Amino acid sequence: MNFIPLSIPNFEGNERKYVDDAIDQGWVSTGGAYIGELEKKMADFLRCEDVAACQSGTSAIHLALVDAGIQPGDVVIVPTLTFIAAVNPVKYQFAEPVFIDCDDSLCMDPQKLEAFCENECVCTDGKLIHQSTGKQVKAIIVVHVFGNMADMEAIMRVAVQYGLKVIEDATEALGTKYVSGKYADKYAGTIGDYGAFSFNGNKIITTGGGGAVTAQDAEAVSHMRYLSTQSKDDPLFYVHNEIGYNYRMTNVQAAIGVAQMEELPAFIERKQRNFELYKEELADCPYCDLLNFREETAPNKWFYSLVIDVDKFDINVRELIAILHEKGIQTRAIWSLIHHQTPYEDCTAYQIEQAERYSAAVLNIPCSTQITEEEIRYVSAQIKEVLGEHFHE
Numbered sequence: 001m002n003f004i005p006l007s008i009p010n011f012e013g014n015e016r017k018y019v020d021d022a023i024d025q026g027w028v029s030t031g032g033a034y035i036g037e038l039e040k041k042m043a044d045f046l047r048c049e050d051v052a053a054c055q056s057g058t059s060a061i062h063l064a065l066v067d068a069g070i071q072p073g074d075v076v077i078v079p080t081l082t083f084i085a086a087v088n089p090v091k092y093q094f095a096e097p098v099f100i101d102c103d104d105s106l107c108m109d110p111q112k113l114e115a116f117c118e119n120e121c122v123c124t125d126g127k128l129i130h131q132s133t134g135k136q137v138k139a140i141i142v143v144h145v146f147g148n149m150a151d152m153e154a155i156m157r158v159a160v161q162y163g164l165k166v167i168e169d170a171t172e173a174l175g176t177k178y179v180s181g182k183y184a185d186k187y188a189g190t191i192g193d194y195g196a197f198s199f200n201g202n203k204i205i206t207t208g209g210g211g212a213v214t215a216q217d218a219e220a221v222s223h224m225r226y227l228s229t230q231s232k233d234d235p236l237f238y239v240h241n242e243i244g245y246n247y248r249m250t251n252v253q254a255a256i257g258v259a260q261m262e263e264l265p266a267f268i269e270r271k272q273r274n275f276e277l278y279k280e281e282l283a284d285c286p287y288c289d290l291l292n293f294r295e296e297t298a299p300n301k302w303f304y305s306l307v308i309d310v311d312k313f314d315i316n317v318r319e320l321i322a323i324l325h326e327k328g329i330q331t332r333a334i335w336s337l338i339h340h341q342t343p344y345e346d347c348t349a350y351q352i353e354q355a356e357r358y359s360a361a362v363l364n365i366p367c368s369t370q371i372t373e374e375e376i377r378y379v380s381a382q383i384k385e386v387l388g389e390h391f392h393e
Ligand SMILES: *Cc1c(COP(=O)(O)O)cnc(C)c1O
Pocket: 055, 056, 057, 058, 059, 082, 083, 085, 086, 143, 169, 171, 172, 197, 198, 199, 200, 209, 210, 211
């Protein structure tokens, strides 16, 4: 058995052909036809008006915060159980994150979000003020963790009630959509005010590094595209009326992206099929459960999470990862909570409980689109064997 990686990119489509074409044409930087083509393909797929392609998911989130008018001292509500890139852009704006717990979907708990707004804040002059700091709460960043949709119906209800902007971090959830309920047929990233996507190497599609951002308001997308190109008002005479960023995607990245978008439906299908096989193979694994995705959705099933009842074993997730590595299987722990990280230690963290538990209990298992059925069976058998050896009453 070869080494089985956690998540590697898949370039079985037209990637090389389009990259060659971009290079042959000499358009390798932030100009060229592939950028617009990728934006058009994404807008068509997501059924939204416009999408701006940029350098990373992180820059997509930052552009959304800038367009949303987040300023120094503003409060932005964020999850603590996520990749830190979802939160760092809040600090780029010198704004203050407030950390909220997750629910069993690993995404933000809407009940705790509501409780925070209701119990810790007051409404004055149409503004939501965080009582203990006196700062204005302006926005929520919701992350669709591992391709699972957050409870957007409940979160949007809270956002509307308190007049908060919603930025969806859909970096892990390109292609995840609701199939029933209020948002039936709506894709992750197209429900809130803004949606951010990432094309980093381990995401469901990749451009090496890259991202994209969309918004309900097409003018907001135009504005973010403008900000991403150094806020260039006049291409010939270097007139700039706002502080801009060098956040635009390059044509070489976009060439890869156009080819990857052609493959996206097939990637999602494989992820879904592989998940079902893991579910069968791991069904009899005691005291561990493959985390399910939200009922009312068709998820992209980007990452698979095994939730382990760690009290039942004499090894922790970290030790399990090391043992599996020796057997040629790459797995990964879920993130350390952000409110415990040095730059965020002094921030408000509201009633964090579930996230602490999941942070110690989740193991991500190999999920590349290329993984074979034989490999899935091997990984499952090895996990069951190791856990069996370390089980205690
Ligand atoms: C990958 C990721 C990002 C950042 O995307 P980059 O393209 O790496 O900047 C942000 N948030 C989450 C939850 C991610 O998984």
